[in-house]
Amino acid sequence: MEYLPNILFAVILAAGIGYFAKNVKKLIRNIKLGRDVDLSDNKSERFKSMAMIALGQSKMVRRPVAGILHIIVYLGFIIINIEVLEIIIDGLFGTHRIFSGIGATYGFLIGAFEVLALLVFVSVIVFWIRRNIIKLKRFWKAEMTSWPKNDGNFILYFEMVLMTLFLVMNAADVHFQAMNSGNVISQFIAPWFGGFSEGTLHFIERGAWWFHIVGILVFLNYLYFSKHLHILLAFPNTYYGKLAPKGQFNNLESVTNEVKMMMDPNIDPFAAPAEGTEPAMPEKFGASDVQDLSWVQLLNAYTCTECGRCTSECPANLTGKKLSPRKIMMDTRDRLEEVGKNIDANNGEFKADGKQLLGDYISTEELWACTTCNACVEACPVSIDPLSIILEMRRYLVMEQSAAPTELNNMMTNIENNGAPWPYSQMDRLNWKDE
Amino acid sequence: MSEVLKVPSMAECMAEGRQPEILFWVGSAGSYDDRAKKITRAFVKILNKANVDFAVLGTEESCTGDVAKRAGNEFLFQMQAVTNIEILNAYDIKRIVTACPHSYNTLKNEYPQLGGHYQVQHHTQFIDELIQSGRLKLERENTFKGKRITFHDPCYLGRANDVYEAPRALLQTLGVELVEMKRHKKTALCCGAGGAQMFKEPEKGDKDINVLRTEDALETNPDIIATGCPYCNTMMTDGVKVKEKDADISVLDVAELIANAQNL
Ligand code: SF4
């Protein structure tokens, strides 16, 4: 019986980590549903942007209030989690504050954790106020209904509770308070429990300890379902972020091959394929569903924090159009999840469900409202490129469906006929010289 | 009919057996759009004044395909690109200067994958270089000195290619009072023309983007709104008209400011 808590702890820990691992596997599988792109280039430059943007939060501070608060929560969260190591060892081996033996350093560490915990708590409250009382515009746009809105608040409640439990655990720890080293914050909470018997205090301390670690495991498993996944994916996502100038749109190789064939007088486009070679399936141009996007674009979708910085700078959205780059990312993730569940339910094979990203999630009206201005890409604190998805879907509309707006079709016909988007003769190109 | 400009074509240079220092890529707007043609002429006046040995493709130039690519027609874009690259490479072009940020971006960033490798500059960068190297001398005493001017960053020059300083440096040389809009450089708001929007009606909304951007500019209380893109120029000019400010505020390209300041 003596080992019951230890065994219970081990079971909970294994279950928590096991379920998380299972979801990580699913996540990776879903991301790999995307088309392949080779991003093994420029390793040092990529590490640099990851260090600057994800680790160094360089883009967060462009909006100073949110940026600084976010850095507190981010640092606090990472640093306080060092304490989890002690909790796990204590839990598994039935020890109590195993590291306290290291003396003054321990006091210093826990003291720092306590200060951070308080700072995190306060920051999270401010975040909550910004969302729910001040109602910052970007948190109340059309796509921020039900789940996305609740998700944002749940995370804040989670953090409030976890920080409180950590401080209460320390405050109710008679032993730790007696040491009087490191209880920088908790010493002010301890008096609240002044009249309690030692037994009650022990019960509170144990309770807080258990809730704290179970809370962390629940939180870990909540990530997969939440925008909070960014705390993990921000790192790979910034690593694989676009390095080329923002104005450079990718070259479609499949088109290049066809254009070369058409332009090369030595190739007969109607010739039968050479013996033994399969006639190549013409590749689908552009994207109508998530599988047509690249794996980086799918990684982008899972990384999106739904912060809305992109949308709040988007000229189309600012002038009341339906387009919202954040919604593009959220739709992509939702559809990808749907496809993933479909695969799970059908023994690893995707069964056509009569739905797709284009039309069922993202409308053509949204796609055609984009000015390709790159404001969203510039604003995103975790290097997401919503514009690339918009472009890929336009490509599908135009090249697979010939479904561009009429005016654009006219413009393109002009280019084909006379090399300019207007119906002027190419022979008049130099007329400006003498006007 | 204004004064005669020296505008040699590549075909003429070829016939004379010489290679000009730069190719001036005029672009479709610069060739056909009445407002943009004035910018083209202003830039050529500067080139003539500084005795720059340049040439244009003239009737051999064709749309870069930028707008087709952004509309999603990669096919048409690549056809245009390959055709242009064939001509550029046949003339052995090394350096290109253009007054259109869209051409600039496409030539510089999207032609290399299709076999077109050139050193490409926006006209503001090139003019800045002419001044730095002493080839072009500007009078500090000029009609624009002390005027309040705000600069609208074209998306395809600024955010797309991180060129923010060259146009501003030129305005500074004119001794103007440069006032920045709240959203400028990296956070500049689009004029609403990019991504093929220039050629279609906007989607349903509650405002036109160019009006919103003009409001940004008007907040700075400018005498002149300067920009560096023919499409931005059209959008801002229309915006100023909507706001009924066209009697007091003009929209000018940086090249026009320089040419006018020097009475070219
Ligand atoms: S690129 Fe398109 S989606 Fe992104 S901010 Fe500009 S208009 Fe909006």
Ligand code: SF4
């Ligand atoms: S794409 Fe980037 S900026 Fe936009 S909501 Fe997601 S994380 Fe925020």
